[in-house]
Amino acid sequence: DAKTTQPNSMESNEEEPVHLPCNHSTISGTDYIHWYRQLPSQGPEYVIHGLTSNVNNRMASLAIAEDRKSSTLILHRATLRDAAVYYCILGGPGNQFYFGTGTSLTVIP
Amino acid sequence: DAGVTQSPTHLIKTRGQQVTLRCSPKSGHDTVSWYQQALGQGPQFIFQYYEEEERQRGNFPDRFSGHQFPNYSSELNVNALLLGDSALYLCASSLGLTRPDTQYFGPGTRLTVL
Numbered sequence: 043d044a045k046t047t048q049p050n051s052m053e054s055n056e057e058e059p060v061h062l063p064c065n066h067s068t069i070s071g072t073d074y075i076h077w078y079r080q081l082p083s084q085g086p087e088y089v090i091h092g093l094t095s096n097v098n099n100r101m102a103s104l105a106i107a108e109d110r111k112s113s114t115l116i117l118h119r120a121t122l123r124d125a126a127v128y129y130c131i132l133g134g135p136g137n138q139f140y141f142g143t144g145t146s147l148t149v150i151p
Numbered sequence: 152d153a154g155v156t157q158s159p160t161h162l163i164k165t166r167g168q169q170v171t172l173r174c175s176p177k178s179g180h181d182t183v184s185w186y187q188q189a190l191g192q193g194p195q196f197i198f199q200y201y202e203e204e205e206r207q208r209g210n211f212p213d214r215f216s217g218h219q220f221p222n223y224s225s226e227l228n229v230n231a232l233l234l235g236d237s238a239l240y241l242c243a244s245s246l247g248l249t250r251p252d253t254q255y256f257g258p259g260t261r262l263t264v265l
Binding site for chain 2: 144
């Protein structure tokens with residue numbers, strides 16, 4: 043089982059950037075790095091994914107280390123709506139997702 | 152474009168009973184995965200269906216079973232309910248088994264076993 047390690051919780055001030063780290067030292071060559079977030083009483087929401095290169099979309103950026111053993115999700119300007127539990131997940135094509143306990147992000151007004 | 156839908160939203164059962172949860176995937180998706188999320192925990196993978204067959208299974212007893220229909224919708228059945236089965240049950244859909252498995256989750260069904 044491909045596992046990830048994330049801090050249990052982080053805080054950020056509103057409108058400041060947030061860097062959420064994830065360690066995945068056992069990643070295989072075909073594993074994608076996925077990030078999801080979950081707001082209270084909702085299902086997980088897709089944020090971003092990548093394989094080797096850094097990725098950007100309208101929600102966030104994903105920075106992947108050169109050895110792929112770690113990655114960082116970057117929220118460029120945190121808003122109150124970004125307060126959620128963020129999960130870093132490894133998965134290859136068709137592979138089942140293994141969720142950890144994620145990082146609970148608190149955004150301070 | 153409808154996303155993943157699940158029914159019912161909430162459900163209360165007693166120990167020993169059986170329950171069926173339903174999921175309709177996002178339009179165009181053909182693969183459905185089911186997860187169990189206990190309070191304060193991350194979702195745990197139950198199983199995945201593709202082409203009406205169970206393709207992968209997590210560490211769950213065979214009291215948990217499922218089905219996928221030709222229209223790609225899916226059901227999760229749990230027999231002989233235990234108190235520990237109380238959880239949020241999530242359905243996720245994706246497209247095929249050969250792509251980066253970006254899964255789209257429904258809002259979940261909250262099951263309470265008394």
